[in-house]
Amino acid sequence: MKSTVSILCTGLNKTELESARACVSHLTIHERPCDADQLMENVVDPAPAFIFCGTETGDLPPNEVAQLLRSVYQDAQIHFLSSQRETFKRDLLVKNGFNDAYLVPIENGILKDAVTLRLAEMNAGPAKSYRSVSLIDIAPDTTLTFDVFVYLPMNGKHVRFSGANEAISKERSDRLRKHQMQSVHVKTDQMPAFYKFTADQLKKLDGTPMSDTERKERKQKAVRELLSQMFSTDSATDFSKGQELVKDCNEIIKSYVVGEDGKNSWYEKIMSHSGEAGGSYSHSTNVATFAALFSLGLGIGKPEELAMAGLLHDIGLADLPPDIQQKKEDELTPEERMVYQQHPEYSVNMIKSRRLVVSEKVVRAISEHHERFSGDGYPKQLPGDRICLEAQVLGMADVFADLMQLESGRARVTPMQAVKQMIDECAGNPSHAQFDLSLLRRLANLFPSSLQQAEELTA
Numbered sequence: 001m002k003s004t005v006s007i008l009c010t011g012l013n014k015t016e017l018e019s020a021r022a023c024v025s026h027l028t029i030h031e032r033p034c035d036a037d038q039l040m041e042n043v044v045d046p047a048p049a050f051i052f053c054g055t056e057t058g059d060l061p062p063n064e065v066a067q068l069l070r071s072v073y074q075d076a077q078i079h080f081l082s083s084q085r086e087t088f089k090r091d092l093l094v095k096n097g098f099n100d101a102y103l104v105p106i107e108n109g110i111l112k113d114a115v116t117l118r119l120a121e122m123n124a125g126p127a128k129s130y131r132s133v134s135l136i137d138i139a140p141d142t143t144l145t146f147d148v149f150v151y152l153p154m155n156g157k158h159v160r161f162s163g164a165n166e167a168i169s170k171e172r173s174d175r176l177r178k179h180q181m182q183s184v185h186v187k188t189d190q191m192p193a194f195y196k197f198t199a200d201q202l203k204k205l206d207g208t209p210m211s212d213t214e215r216k217e218r219k220q221k222a223v224r225e226l227l228s229q230m231f232s233t234d235s236a237t238d239f240s241k242g243q244e245l246v247k248d249c250n251e252i253i254k255s256y257v258v259g260e261d262g263k264n265s266w267y268e269k270i271m272s273h274s275g276e277a278g279g280s281y282s283h284s285t286n287v288a289t290f291a292a293l294f295s296l297g298l299g300i301g302k303p304e305e306l307a308m309a310g311l312l313h314d315i316g317l318a319d320l321p322p323d324i325q326q327k328k329e330d331e332l333t334p335e336e337r338m339v340y341q342q343h344p345e346y347s348v349n350m351i352k353s354r355r356l357v358v359s360e361k362v363v364r365a366i367s368e369h370h371e372r373f374s375g376d377g378y379p380k381q382l383p384g385d386r387i388c389l390e391a392q393v394l395g396m397a398d399v400f401a402d403l404m405q406l407e408s409g410r411a412r413v414t415p416m417q418a419v420k421q422m423i424d425e426c427a428g429n430p431s432h433a434q435f436d437l438s439l440l441r442r443l444a445n446l447f448p449s450s451l452q453q454a455e456e457l458t459a
């Protein structure tokens with residue numbers, strides 16, 4: 001059944017309209033030609049909650065469309081959707097009156113998250129999804145204004161740990177920590193209450209600038225800004241812009257490698273990233289984190305180089321035709337698969353054309369991140385002894401992140417299960433082994449036995 005909340009679409013080309021439909025399939029969509037008279041006279045009633053404006057705005061420049069729409073629909077969120085990455089400038093669009101601007105289809109996930117969150121704020125559901133929040137943001141022995149859930153991977157369920165108007169005792173909170181659970185979950189529609197709670201708590205503490213959950217969200221936002229700047233061809237001719245982007249990458253990477261608190265061990269960080277909320281760039285940020293941590297734990301390569309490679313490894317996906325971008329890898333036809341498998345080279349080309357000065361190791365790790373130990377990877381089918389170690393670590397982090405990714409609000413497996421699965425697959429089929437088994441075993445040994453016990457306890 002369609003929701004009573006509606007969306008107004010105008011000026012969207014085919015790709016942009018498909019992205020809009022994919023993100024808001026449960027809402028009623030009204031389409032209007034991007035024409036001043038049509039938009040002023042043919043008003044949608046009741047007013048739409050969202051308006052999506054695309055790149056085909058005809059004679060009207062986007063800023064005028066934004067002003068015109070705002071004059072008719074004061075309370076709507078007006079978003080710009082663009083499939084034209086060369087001309088996409090988020091900063092300018094937001095300055096000119098759009099609430100936000102999205103590069104589609106690569107940012108479909110982020111757009112969908114923004115719509116879900118807004119619907120939750122409007123109490124206009126469906127908002128049964130969960131968001132991962134850091135346990136350290138939930139002060140023990142303090143009455144909460146929202147329900148807290150823990151996710152049990154073995155039976156795939158979110159279980160209510162504490163209800164609204166209850167406090168989590170210090171003892172119960174410590175028990176979660178002992179089980180290496182550093183993230184808990186809050187229903188999306190209760191996130192406004194969570195933000196208010198953390199803001200109130202922080203006011204009581206001097207010198208704490210923001211909650212851990214918000215810090216992570218800001219990091220995601222910074223990565224989004226960074227990568228979408230890279231997609232714009234404006235930076236192609238400007239060497240200083242390339243250097244600036246590398247500087248920004250390094251700032252973000254510092255927080256992956258060192259961490260804001262600097263005291264968590266590498267596997268604790270892996271735990272805190274498991275079950276992270278989704279979003280189109282969350283894969284890049286997760287791979288960057290895992291690759292840096294694996295590099296630290298295994299003593300292979302430089303963690304900051306692995307993090308950089310993790311951030312940038314898939315940027316070439318943006319150069320694939322939109323219909324290929326919108327498909328999952330296993331849905332591709334053989335011809336489309338051949339095109340898709342060029343993406344490591346597209347990523348390297350994009351780095352070079354943006355004049356990003358990164359080390360040769362970073363470039364090699366990116367170009368070989370889909371090569372496999374057995375020699376049946378792509379694009380060059382390199383055998384294991386010709387794949388550089390950094391690329392092997394990056395490839396492992398990529399597969400690990402995929403296994404751990406949320407599916408309908410829940411992580412598919414725990415970190416230890418993910419590594420075990422990778423080991424079993426390689427050991428069970430050595431002639432098609434994705435990775436060097438000895439490297440995977442070294443990785444598994446880095447997980448402390450207490451962590452394995454904790455997983456058994458939560459099972």
Ligand SMILES: [Fe+2]
Nearest residue numbers: 313314343370
């Ligand atoms: Fe890739």
